[in-house]
Amino acid sequence: MTAAAKVRKVPTYCYQCVAGPDLLTVKVVDGVATEVEPNFEAADIHPAAGKVCVKAFGLVQKTYNPNRVLTPMKRTNPRKGKDEDPGFVPISWDEALDTIAAKLNAIKASGNVLDESGFPRVAASFGGGGTPQSYLGTFPAFLAAWKVIDFSFGSGQGVKCYHSEHLYGELWHRAFTVCPDTPHTKYVVSFGANIEASGGVCGVYRHAEARARGVTRIQVEPHLSVTAGCSAEWVPIKPKTDAAFLFAMMNVMLHERPRQDLDLNFLKHHTASGYLVAPNGFYLRDPESRKPLVWDTIRGAAVPFDMPGIEPALEGAFVASGIEVGADDDAWEHTSTTVSPGFAQFLDHLRPYTPEWAESVCEVPATTIRRIANDYLDHAEVGATVEVDGRVLPYRPVAITLGKTVSNGWGGYECCWARTMIACLVGGLEVPGGTLGTTVRLNRSGFARLSSVRPGADGFMDYPMNATDAEHWKSSPTTRNGYRMLVPLAANTAWSQALGPTHLAWMFVKNPPKGWPQHSLPDVWFIYRTNPAISFWDTPQVSDAMTKFPFVVAFAYTHDETNHMADILLPDATDLESTQLIRVGGTKFIEQFWDYHGFALRQPVAGVRGDARDFSWIATELAERTGLLEPYNAAINRGGAGIPLNGEGWDFRLDETAKHSVEDVWDAVCRAASAEITEGESTEGLDWYKEHGYRVAPFPRLEWYLFPRLVDSGLRFEMPYQERLWRIGVELGRRLHERDIHWWDNQLSEYQAMPKWKDFPGLWEKAVVKAGGKTEDFPFWLLTARSMQYAWGGNVGVQMIREVAENVAGHRGVIINAATAEKLGIEEGDLVEVGSTLRSVSGKAVLRHGIRPDTLLMIGQFGHWATPLAKNFDTPSMNSLTPMDLDLTDATGSGADVVRVFLRKVRR
Amino acid sequence: MTKWAMVADLRRCVGCQTCTAACKHANATAPGVQWRRVLDMEIGQFPDVRRVFVPVGCMHCDDPPCVSVCPSTATRKREDGIVTIDYDICIGCAYCFQACPYQARYKVSKPTFAYGDDNATENERVRFKAEMMNVAQKCTFCVERIDEGTAKGLTPGVDPEATPACVNSCIAGALHFGDLDDPNSNVSRLLEENESFRMHEELGTGPNIHYLWDKRS
Amino acid sequence: MSGVTQFEGVPPWLQRNWDIRAAGNFVGGGTGTGFLLVASLAGFKLGLVWPLALIGLAFVGAGLLCVWLEIGRPWRALNVFFHPQTSWMTREAMVSMPLFAIGLAAAWFNSPSLLLAAAVVGLGFLYCQGRILKASRGIPAWREETIVPLIMATGIAEGAGLFLALASLMPGALPAWAMPLFILVLAARFLLWRTYVARLARGGAPKKASAALRKAHPLIFWGGHVVPTVLLALALALPPAVAPGLAVVAGLMGLAGGWYMKIVIILRAAFNQGFAVSFAPTRGAGTPAGGAAPGWD
Secondary structure (H helix, E strand, O other): OOOOOOEEEEEEEEOOOOOOOEEEEEEEEOOEEEEEEEOHHHHHOOOOOOOOOHHHHHHHHHHHOOOEOOOOEEOOOOOOOOOOOOOOEEOOHHHHHHHHHHHHHHHHHHOOOEOOOOOEOEEEEEOHHHHHHHOOOOHHHHHHHHOOOEOOOOOOOOOOOOHHHHHHHHHHHOOOOEEEOOOOOOEEEEEOOOHHHHOHHHHHHHHHHHHHHOOEEEEEOOEOOHHHHOOOEEEOOOOOOHHHHHHHHHHHHHHOOOHHHOOHHHHHHHEOOOEEEOOOOOEEEOOOOOOEEEEEOOOOEEEEOOOOOOOEOOOOOEEEEEEEEOHHHOEEEEEEEEEEEHHHHHHHHHOOOOHHHHHHHHOOOHHHHHHHHHHHHHHOOOOOEEEEOOEEEEOOOEEEEEOOOOOOOOOHHHHHHHHHHHHHHOOOEOOOOOEEEOOOOOOOOOOOHHHHOOEOHHHOEOOOOOOOOOOOOOOOOOOOOOHHHHOHHHOOOOOOHHHOOHHHHHHOOOOOOOOOOOOOOOOEEEEEOOOHHHHOOOHHHHHHHHOOOOOEEEEOOEOOOOHHHOOEEEOEOOOOOOOEEEEEEEEEOOOEEEEEEEEEEEOOOOOOOOOOEOHHHHHHHHHHHOOOHHHHHHHHHHHHOOOOOEEOOEEOOOOOOOOOOHHHHHHHHHHHHHHHHOOOOOOOOHHHHHHHOEEEEEOOHHHHOOHHHHHHOOOOEOOOOOHHHHHHHHHHHHHHHHOOOOOOHHHHOOOOOOOOOOOHHHHHHHHHHHOOOOHHHOOEEEEEEOOOOOOOOOOOOOHHHHHHHOOOOOOOEEEEEHHHHHHOOOOOOOEEEEEOOOOEEEEEEEEEOOEOOOEEEEEOOOOOOOOOOHHHOOOOOOOOOOOOOHHHOOOOOOOOOOEEEEEEEOOO | OOOEEEEEEOOOOOOOOHHHHHHHHHHOOOOOOOOOEEEEEEEEEOOEEEEEEEEEOOOOOOOOHHHHHOOOOOEEEOOOOOEEEOOOOOOOOOHHHHHOOOOOOEEEOOOOOOOOOOOOOHHHHHHOOHHHEOOEEOOOOOHHHHHHHHHOOOOOOOOHHHOOHHHHHOOOOOEEEEEOOOOOOHHHHHHHHEEEEEOOHHHOOOOOEEEEEEEOO | OOOEOOOOOOOOOEOOOOOHHHHHHHHHHHHHHHHHHHHHHHHHHHOOOHHHHHHHHHHHHHHHHHHHHHOOOHHHHHHHHHOOOOOHHHHHHHHHHHHHHHHHHHHHHOOHHHHHHHHHHHHHHHHHHHHHHHOOOOOHHHHOOOHHHHHHHHHHHHHHHHHHHHHHHOOOOOOOOHHHHHHHHHHHHHHHHHHHHHHHHHHHOOHHHHHHHHHHHHHHHHHHHHHHHHHHHHHHHOOOOOHHHHHHHHHHHHHHHHHHHHHHHHHHOOEOOOOOEEEEOOOOOOOOEEEEOOOOO
16 A cells, blocks of 8 residues: 555445444545444444444455456356356346346236236345345335235245244234343343344444343353353253243243232233133123223223223133124124133133243253243332333333244244233333334334334234235235235235245245145246345255246346356446445334434445446336336335435425436435435435435434333233234134135144143154154254354355354354264264255364254354355255245244254264 | 553453454455454353353563564564564564464465455455565554554544554454553553453463453452 | 464464474484584594584584575575574574584584584574573473473484484494493483473373373384383493494484474474463353363363
């Protein structure tokens, strides 16, 4: 570097993972990006003092990676397959875009955007957790202009996410994900929530601060994750038995502690605990208003739940009259029948689940479970209050969090329900110190969580369930995963498709089941920042299905295992090369709780390499070439680029008939953003954001909590009794059976008013037998854990990330309990084979003491065979070992990263 | 006088390697060279196991064995405590490697790049330093930042511009930097308020990374 | 990645910064200076000084050449002289100057006195080599105090062995004291070796370093000491006709034993310190715990 070198620092953001965005600066020397640093100016407005995650430091190498695809390319080998050389050859942007447009125009010309099976002819798959949204530019507006898109080919959703938490969490407390009120909590029980690896800088920073305050965090999980390492205590538990532990915690709180230790006021007035349950399992209701009844201990009578001045009974049996409304409006009239409050039923329901019982299931000592339950209750400070933004709120500094594989797949419902109910028992749901939701994705609006609180029936929040009544139920799938048909809780918003059972789209390519239309593949499939050939379950099966897709357009960073099957590769300008403005702040997953909200800009810091193009340019070109320019511009004007371009007192809408440059589009977006955040006072455009990077305004801390909004709306939490779920389950069953569909019956069993413990680990053992194996031949549980360095990043091709990740145990192989390894004669670094009933993989043994003797761990998702650099890692992945199996699919459509395997040393 | 030192709060560190990456950026180290890194250690046996993340690197010792063994005087200790290497004098004998009980030193014997040694990327070409080939290299406490920062009147450990890159980057607030000779500095206060140890203290090197492990009672 | 120092993890790992070339310096330096010492004692009697001087210097020179080949910046080799205040490597280099000057002068003038002077300087050189290792505080197997007498003893033993072997090949060249002296230095070396190994085994070295020494011990014990001693005892006891043959073998075995010992010390037992923590930290409301030094007992 010479003294005369021209050096500048350019502000931008990183959103490679769901825990973003991080605000950073990039040092540019003589036009070359060289260093990433935190944007120190943002230290005061950011929940983690403006720090930047390790992944962001990979962006410089990501930009200059010589393995990048830097020109559009087309496939010359019509045969598709892992062993087929695609024969990609460079083509011009015109040829690439015209080829794609021709396919799309042919669909338009056919007059039907749906095919004979009723599935969209155009599909698109994007990577995990919505992260691609912060890089897609105006492409969402193009998709909106096209209108009907199938997003249901999953890339990991369901098996790799907190799936049950997403669905039930949003239902119960607008919690797409859940976290503690970390800055105020004192006691956290974390069931496998690997926050130190997946919580981003905000997660790590907030928990480090909490530790400094002296928080007690108990980490319950089969292996000693990074998070367990940072916790006060690690409790090793048998995989998939977390629900038993949670049930036993409730048992202790309900049956071993005085009732007064619980927050009875919260239960009575802010939950449905007092709602009376009638003999058929539905609420006893007022015959006229159809409102659920409670037993008012003051009047000694059953009264509607919302009658002022009542004191609902929580326990006991009462004689009352009313009607009971079941599925499909089935109704029963009751006169002087014996009913009891939901809470009383809940008490009975939990009675068998003692810590001693749980010990036999979880292999955790009953004394440990009992101690943790009591400590949780003791730390809850029931009755305490705190003032937030001038309003007095309950203060309950206790929380429970659930991690992946706990909060998805079978058992996920049970765990989510128990976690939410445990919070309710102490009044700790959505209050300072307690268990909080972060954001909503199935409810609207995605960036203002509290605005999603709308009154629904029975004193609960409304929830946009997919209909299960005979008139409105979608009797056949509208997309290839049938989310509207099969999963009422998935709702029907922009994220819903991806939160259905996305593996069905892959599974049913072969042998669609009875009642399912002839499976068809989309005429055009767009893929971006996703690699399902690596990241899904049973990846060889997914790869095989991909070979049959007729026309695949991949926005390609490098060659990879999924775009290996593509027909066209389009090089989009990457993170440090393109322009986009996004919303920041407020509250958002994973632990983003800001005191500010506003906007941040991503901008080209040092030009664009090769012939890569800004995503918004690509979207505009496609819109023009498919005759969709007007609806595309209209979509941008409506908010397709993230922000509506007009508001009260400002209007920066684009001329819908004209083609606009990338800069003009984002200048308008920036002006609208400025106007929105300053309430019309300021309208600075793109140039201002290029210089300053972000713009924020204060965000009231009161909006971190749902409880006050619920109180203000006269609403309550739908706990503990799940009358509504029970009803829609019955309805869904009827609808399916009316169509003679029985292959979803197992899933229907999840719809219970109060979930019972089932032998969840046994499901995976049964899967072994079903596949023709013997359980004793597969004696180990194989699990995975997130790698902070890689999770969601799509950065396996970045050398520096690999280099630093290798400092964290497990990135070089399979983690095996050291004592187990010794018994098997396996030494550190030995080559071992790990296999399920599907197939086996091999890798180096990494011996650690922090893992159960019957458990193996493969971190992250590797096993690449095409991605440059990554294909030489020789680090095994569990994804090819995990079967896609309806038996292992829960009612929300999710599976879990668990599989029974054998382990043996490879003798060379 | 000034004595620069680092404090690593083991209670906070999560082993994320952000400091490792930030160091690689700030110092343009070759692939495989990590002047700062975080160890992932286990203590105990199942089920009573602890996992500890330990940031390591040059300890800028009070009595640096690398300085005394260095035959060329390339390795020196400055008055402010920073142990430096003059790349123009070093003969690359690696004697200092043998003297350092912290495995802090590296040597790159040929141009080494992320995507192949014949394939330097644009950013690597801009930052390649031929003078660092075949000589000893290690953490410098980002001495240029300290010198340039203090020249501007900034305070290392407080002002990011004058602070080592690893400390600036730490997402857990685990790494701190400052002047041990100033009783009011951040590091002095942290050491005053907390229990700490230094690695391999028994070897008498006087290392200047202090590890916090508990509150002082 | 070749070309970059490898970092191998938490427990001590074998240093790879000095390879066989560095070991060659200790082998050459020890044997050469040891040889000069023993030869100088014989020099007065033999009168044939120049080959002895040149043989000794050749070993030392070859060792230094090895080192020169190993350093990263060979054309800056003269910078090695910059730090006589504390660096034993500088001092070794400095001592090598008079060593070569006097040794070459001894050869030139065929002067036993100069050879003796060179041998004395050579002892200084040998001492520097011992101190080079001892100053390597990052390598427990080197920093052990007994390394200095051990390096000196083995240097002398190697020199004596070489001298014994060479002199035994030349009728009448072997002084009577040579064989007893060799037995004595072997005994001394063995005692020092045993002390050295024992001290390291008592917590002075990582487990793997001690294991490497233990593994090498039988060969060093039997091959480097017992067998040559027995052979010399036989040579002393048996008729003079067979003595030279036995002495050649014994000398070479003693020599090889020393070389092997140094290769073991420099290349196989040279595990670094590794990393350790004195305490496991509290995590929030948790409790602290004791520390650990992985790879150490």
